[in-house]
Amino acid sequence: MRIVRDVASVRAAVAGAGRVGLVPTMGAFHEGHLSLVRAARAACDLVVVWLFVNPTQFNEAADLAAYPRDEERDAALAAACGADVLFAPTVEEVYPAGHATTVTVAGIADVLEGAQRPGHFAGVATVVAKMFNMVGPDVAFFGAKDAQQVAVVRRMVADLDLPVEIEVLPTVREPDGLAMSSRNVRLGPDDRRRATALHRGLSAARDAVAAGLRDPVAVAAVVERTLAGEGLTAEYIAVVDPGSFAPVASVDLPALVALAVRVGPVRLIDNMVVTP
Ligand code: PAF
Numbered sequence: 001m002r003i004v005r006d007v008a009s010v011r012a013a014v015a016g017a018g019r020v021g022l023v024p025t026m027g028a029f030h031e032g033h034l035s036l037v038r039a040a041r042a043a044c045d046l047v048v049v050w051l052f053v054n055p056t057q058f059n060e061a062a063d064l065a066a067y068p069r070d071e072e073r074d075a076a077l078a079a080a081c082g083a084d085v086l087f088a089p090t091v092e093e094v095y096p097a098g099h100a101t102t103v104t105v106a107g108i109a110d111v112l113e114g115a116q117r118p119g120h121f122a123g124v125a126t127v128v129a130k131m132f133n134m135v136g137p138d139v140a141f142f143g144a145k146d147a148q149q150v151a152v153v154r155r156m157v158a159d160l161d162l163p164v165e166i167e168v169l170p171t172v173r174e175p176d177g178l179a180m181s182s183r184n185v186r187l188g189p190d191d192r193r194r195a196t197a198l199h200r201g202l203s204a205a206r207d208a209v210a211a212g213l214r215d216p217v218a219v220a221a222v223v224e225r226t227l228a229g230e231g232l233t234a235e236y237i238a239v240v241d242p243g244s245f246a247p248v249a250s251v252d253l254p255a256l257v258a259l260a261v262r263v264g265p266v267r268l269i270d271n272m273v274v275t276p
Pocket of ligand 1: 024025026052054057124127128146149
């Protein structure tokens, strides 16, 4: 596996390569990331892993400063999963002096995560548009844990006619259900245990909907009660259309239950599709 740092080198590496798969990441790899790299390896002739802790999508300086970084470990893991190229650009390569263009996606990027983290999705959309233009992949692989990010990227790809297929892989979970996240390493033992309430709450909501519950307020209340059992309060619990992220009036079709919860020093997100 080659490690490259600039646009010219990544373009040279993909030139004439056949089907190119891109795995966008901010590093600190866990099984969720590695499942994306393996899927790309199985489906593509050349696999590029993007590793860049994108400053423009962090709305809290402390979160950016605390974001775990270990490029050496990430490079070894990416190589072991079959990546051909690790593209780890510098901040100056991605945002040279004078950079003045931002991609904003209206509507879908303004609710839930977008409302709680102003500017977050503009940072995501801008860097994803840039990496697609830098690398020129045929297909890019994202994780379902960031469901709203996936919806924002799909909207942007459609609206800007970007010739990139978007593949979404299921959330990878710890044995006790906690969704894998690079931020989980910052949970102390007690918070780590309490954090299982996110998945337990979502599972209870899924079961309640399967058993006939249709009122989204009542579905959210099921999750809320599970969180309260651990002394946790959600920033939001939303029952939305999985494509548009518009709230649903009644769960008559598969809907997405999405939530964000602060557990100790860490803000966690998770989601689950609930099917009537
Ligand atoms: O999902 C992530 O890790 C990031 O939001 C992404 C897509 C790599 C953009 O920085």
